[in-house]
Amino acid sequence: MNLGILLALTSALAYGASDFIGGVGSRRHSSWQIVLVGQAAGALVMLVAGLLLPGSPAASDFAWALLAGVGSATGSIFLFRGLARGRMGLVAPVSAVGAAILPVLVGVAFGDRPSWLVWVGVLVALPGIWLVSRETTSEIGTGGAFVDGAIAGVGFGVLFIALGQISADAGLLPLAANQLIGAVLTIVAATSLRQAWRPSRGVIGWGSASGVLGALGTLSFMVATGATSLGIAGVLASLYPAVTVLLAAGVLGERINSGQRAGIGICILAVATLAFG
Numbered sequence: 001m002n003l004g005i006l007l008a009l010t011s012a013l014a015y016g017a018s019d020f021i022g023g024v025g026s027r028r029h030s031s032w033q034i035v036l037v038g039q040a041a042g043a044l045v046m047l048v049a050g051l052l053l054p055g056s057p058a059a060s061d062f063a064w065a066l067l068a069g070v071g072s073a074t075g076s077i078f079l080f081r082g083l084a085r086g087r088m089g090l091v092a093p094v095s096a097v098g099a100a101i102l103p104v105l106v107g108v109a110f111g112d113r114p115s116w117l118v119w120v121g122v123l124v125a126l127p128g129i130w131l132v133s134r135e136t137t138s139e140i141g142t143g144g145a146f147v148d149g150a151i152a153g154v155g156f157g158v159l160f161i162a163l164g165q166i167s168a169d170a171g172l173l174p175l176a177a178n179q180l181i182g183a184v185l186t187i188v189a190a191t192s193l194r195q196a197w198r199p200s201r202g203v204i205g206w207g208s209a210s211g212v213l214g215a216l217g218t219l220s221f222m223v224a225t226g227a228t229s230l231g232i233a234g235v236l237a238s239l240y241p242a243v244t245v246l247l248a249a250g251v252l253g254e255r256i257n258s259g260q261r262a263g264i265g266i267c268i269l270a271v272a273t274l275a276f277g
Contacts, residue, residue, distance in 0.1 A: 004228025014217030016243020025206025037207025043179035055171015069181025075155030082148025098153015121273030131263030
């Protein structure tokens, strides 16, 4: 198996496991605390990696890292809250599709002309999201989780757009800044909303595991793009919701009915189509 393909699959596995662990932790502790610890742990991993693999970041790279931090914090907070409020097999795919569509729309606004395959992915995503939302809104307590997943998708879309503007020779230090900024913004938002953000002892393990896995997913993806095409790496890494779904079904015993299963499958197919485009 090509090394790039293996690393891209490793990225999907790490991202999916990160979401699963963060979601389970958010059912036992405050999602604000989980996100804060995760952002801090991810910043530490990226800082160490950045010092070991130095680059030449410019001031503009750190400016984009600031915007990426806003997206990362927003996406993580709403994703983990959604995972805590609803079924993981529903929230994760919705957030993934949102994260895939937003960069396409922003690119069009700035003059990009996506291929027909990208537009197929966008159109395919719509009925998938409709199927998922139609099923969730009929279940008590999961309609809000769907909204959380959609907002998380916007946050992650902003994250991907901003990260895409960081120069190739910047190294990993801007990514460390992105994680650190996300941690600071989490504290500010939690304080303004009067939410408990100071991590308790029980949160450290859940948040750290989620944050480190997320950072490892990013690192694996970056290395994968140097060993295989960006399209192939993007397709494989975008399969991370399937990992979250499988873990939720295997570990938590979550059951997904036929309508939801179809919607989730369409969402994952749409993400793959967008990545190929």
